[in-house]
Amino acid sequence: MRTLGIITNPTSGSGRGAKWGTEAKAALAAGGHRLIDLSRGSWAASYEAAMRHRRELDALVVVGGDGMAHLGLQVCAERKLPLGIVAAGSGDDIASAVGLPRHDIAAAVARIEDGLRGETVSIDVGKVVGDAIEEPARPRFFGAVLSAGIDAAVASYARSITHPRGPLKYTVATMREIPRFSPYGVRLRVDGKEWTQRCTLVAVANARVFGGGLIVSPGSSVNDGTLELVLAEPMSRLDILRLFPKLRDGSHVSDPRVRFVEAQTVEIAPDPSGAALPPAFADGELVGATPLKVTVAPRALTVLGGRADLGQ
Ligand SMILES: Nc1ncnc2c1ncn2[C@@H]1O[C@H](COP(=O)(O)OP(=O)(O)OP(=O)(O)O)[C@@H](O)[C@H]1O
Known part of the structure; x- marks a missing residue:
């Protein structure tokens, strides 16, 4: 018998989170584990509860989408506490990056059981420091991608509105933000090399995917010990709308306006040469305003039942 912390989210997966949370708890309890x-x-309140109890746990299990996996990362990364993920969200990019099943509670719990018997995978995470990182999780870890470009502006507006709900919120936010877009001014310091430029997209990728399967950084892997800076030069509004569909298959890699730079450390700061950067988002969650410093924390997170193919 193991002591497992479990965190569910009724709002995950467009409202199916409560039902899936109940199912996951029942399946884990049937395995004879003590659940807290x-x-x-x-x-934030779930994060604080997990931090208070973490020393009593053999593992933490989160049920939900990337927001919940992002929560689990904060509690488990660099602490040798294994994380179990029952992927039940709209996107599940982190679960996909470690080859875990989605929307299948029995299969996800079976992987957690495998993990408790020793089948685990250790993955890199991004570690973010900065004065404006949202409380309570500082420094902030992320599993998939951190972004402070146009997609972060869309996410920021989507977060501020209560209607419509679900994916439609992002359509409304995109329709609002693209017409207002003007290239951002950014000062970058990448492994000690510094420059300023204007850009459309500035993202730091640990995994290949963000935003529910968009392949923003095809060359990334969550166990290669590095991050990738993804930068898109200034673009017209029409070209931004043309770029987004290319992220579905990663074909933007052949666009000369998009650059990929492998890095251990990326510092992102606003620069007056262009419009103000939006606040950064990572794993779909608000991280906070720039300036921010991102470093790679190699193999800092152990995921129960994760697979070495890592969703490539
Ligand atoms: N107990 C809670 N009550 C309300 N909202 C919560 C709670 N816990 C977390 N949240 C918020 O709910 C949002 C959605 O959660 P989650 O990411 O799990 O699901 P999703 O959006 O369906 O999936 P994905 O992020 O993979 O697209 C997150 O932004 C998270 O901060």
Whole structure:
């Protein structure tokens, strides 16, 4: 018998989170484990409950999408506490990056059981420091991608509105943000080399995918010990709309306006040569305003039942 913390989120997966959370708890309890339910009324309150109880746990299990995996990362990374992920969100980029099943509670719990018997994978995570990182999780870790470009502006507006709900929120936010777009001014310091430029997209990728399967950084892998800076030069609004569909298969790699730079450390700061950068988002969650410093924390997270193919 193991002591497992579990965090569920009723809002995950367009409202299916409560039902899936109940199913996951029942399946884990049937395995004979002692469960401590650390779910609270918000992401921050659940995080704080998990931090208070983490020393009592053999592992933490999160049920939901990337927001919940992002929560689990904060508690488990660099602490040798294994993380179990029951992927039940709209995107599940982190679960996909470690080859875990989606929307299949029995299969996800079976992987957690495999993990408790020793089948685990250790992955890199991004570690973010900065004065404006949102409380309570500082420094902030991420599993998939951190972005402070046009997609972060869309995410930021989507977060500020209550209607419509679900994926439609992002359509509304895109329709609002693209017409207002003007290239951002950014000062970058990448492994000690510094420059300023204007850009459309500035992202730091640990995994290949973000935004529910968009292949923003095809060359990334969550166990290669590096991050990739993804930069897109200034573009017209029409070209941005043309770029987005290319992320579905990663074909933007052949666009000369998009650059990929392998890095251990990336510092992102606003620069007056262009429009103000939006606040950064990572794994779909608000991280906070720039300046931010991102470093790679190699193999800092152990995922139960993760596979070495890592979703490539
Ligand atoms: N207890 C809670 N009550 C309300 N909202 C919560 C709670 N816990 C987390 N949240 C928020 O709910 C949002 C959605 O969660 P989650 O990411 O798990 O699902 P999703 O959006 O369906 O999946 P994905 O992020 O993979 O697309 C997150 O932004 C998270 O901060």
